Amino acid sequence: MPGITYEDFLDLDYEPASSDLVCTFTVDPASDMDVEAAASRVASESSNGTWAELQVEGSITDLSATAFSIDGNTIRVAYPDELFEPGNMPQVLSCIAGNIMGMKAVDRIRLEDCEWPETLTTSFPGPQFGTSVRNDIFDAGDRPITATVPKPKVGLSTDQHVQVGYDAWTGGIDLLKDDENLTDQAFNPYQDRLTESLAARDDAQDETGEKKSYLVNVTADTNAMLDRVDAAAEQGCEYVMVDVVTTGWAAVQAVRERCERHGLAIHAHRAMHAAFDRVPDHGVSMRVIAQITRLCGADQLHTGTADLGKLANEDTVGINEWLYSDRHGMNDVLPMASGGLHPGLVPELVKRCGTNIGIQAGGGVHGHPDGTHAGAKALRQAIDATVEGTDLATYAEDHPELATAMEKWGTETPR
Structure with a gap:
């Protein structure tokens, strides 16, 4: 049975779906990491991966985040909508700005921007006025x-x-x-x-x-x-x-x-x-x-x-x-x-x-x-x-x- 590894979270040919939450990060990889390795770890840790190779019966990769773009030290990660509980901002942030902020794989990481899809956006009330x-x-x-x-x-x-x-x-x-x-x-x-x-x-x-x-x-x-x-x-x-x-x-x-x-x-x-x-x-x-x-x-x-x-x-x-x-x-x-x-x-x-x-x-x-x-x-x-x-x-x-x-x-x- 094939295992799930960090490499499964990096796909530079991936085209984000309209329902994906797309996040832009600036990363400064650790001294023993290149940007590709750091990007895959950001996508993994902020969705459904971990440091060890996982043996999982059945597929959960449709819930994996994907690092799909690397431009210098700027990476973009797409998160499938199903990862998020509608209308729950603490849960969303626990994914996209949680453990990744303390990973050893990066010396620095900054969440710069988000592209919020319609389904997730409209699960929040927004301003009254x-x-x-x-x-x-x-x-x-x-x-x-x-x-x-x-x-x-x-x-x-x-x-x-x-x-x-x-x-x-x-x-x-x-x-x-x-x-x-x-x-x-x-x-x-x-x-x-x-x-x-x-x-x-x-x-x-x-x-x-x-x-x-x-x-x-x-x-x-x-x-x-x-x-x-x-x-x-x-x-x-x-x-x-x-x-x-x-x-x-x-x-x-x-x-x-x-x-x-x-x-x-x-x-x-x-x-x-x-x-x-x-x-x-x-x-x-x-x-x-x-x-x-x-x-x-x-x-x-x-x-x-x-x-x-x-x-x-x-x-x-x-x-x-x-x-x-x-x-x-x-x-x-x-x-x-x-x-x-x-x-x-x-x-x-x-x-x-x-x-x-x-x-x-x-x-x-x-x-x-x-x-x-x-x-x-x-x-x-x-x-x-x-x-x-x-x-x-x-x-x-x-x-x-x-x-x-x-x-x-x-x-x-x-x-």
Whole structure:
């Protein structure tokens, strides 16, 4: 009886079926391996092979992954659809980004991209709303929506947090957002912050005549998150925020199901993503993390600043294009630009990323010399000027808040 060996997982003549999940990896083989040997081991370990030659009665090779393309250190592996449990993202990732990340056969391996087939894609719910939130909730027209996070990130009392939110909303910000590490601490409890912030939101809406909302952070264990989603809905909030990587994809899927019951949008914060994607030759790319986030159902996702902010270099534009693209009828995702932004960077950001985005500034609002309200006005003025095609320096002549921000920060990129 013929055995199953690593060589059975390499076939450079294989043509992937339309139902296959195709994954692109960059590999750095171990010193005693060539790329072909490493590719066969990636396909084997991530599907139904192992290190020993197997004697199996009957055929299971129709469930084997196949390494079918090698281009330098880039390999492509096709996975038959039957390997995956529909709608189970943890199981999918246990296959395509599981044990292979620690194999001795490779010194480095990075999951760069995935081509998701229709059957697997449509087993996930995707976003409820996606980019439609810009107009369905905010009537933003042609401009990006705006968000800010009260600073300092943690340590503000509930009263202080609410006041910062009110000042930002009345200055022209659309969304107040909790930071990723603010949940239900004693200095600013979740329920108090939710209730009082939304009351201030209502006052800000009355004052400005504009719709406002709040990205309240529900991140916790799954049961607590679901309770917090329910509380947000009961208080009339349109959103919840989830730290999707630290929470875990199964928990995100549970939140997505509960949010659909209430008609709430999900804002995805990507805290911890760099643990997987910052090293350029190992881990999982932000592109793949974004894909997973969309399939699991987030409506908004932080995707970077196209090299304009304080965070490391990323393919923000390419990721955004994937989030916008048609994927078997699934709703799209609104990319959020964040991390070191201020009014002077808005024109270049819009030039690189377009207007179908959200722009979030923390220090670039609250660090304004005249305070949060003026900082919010300056950011909104920069966006309004950019959308109408007016140079910021010219617009600042009649808008003192923008003039002060430009004097302080200019167009410099922070570190």
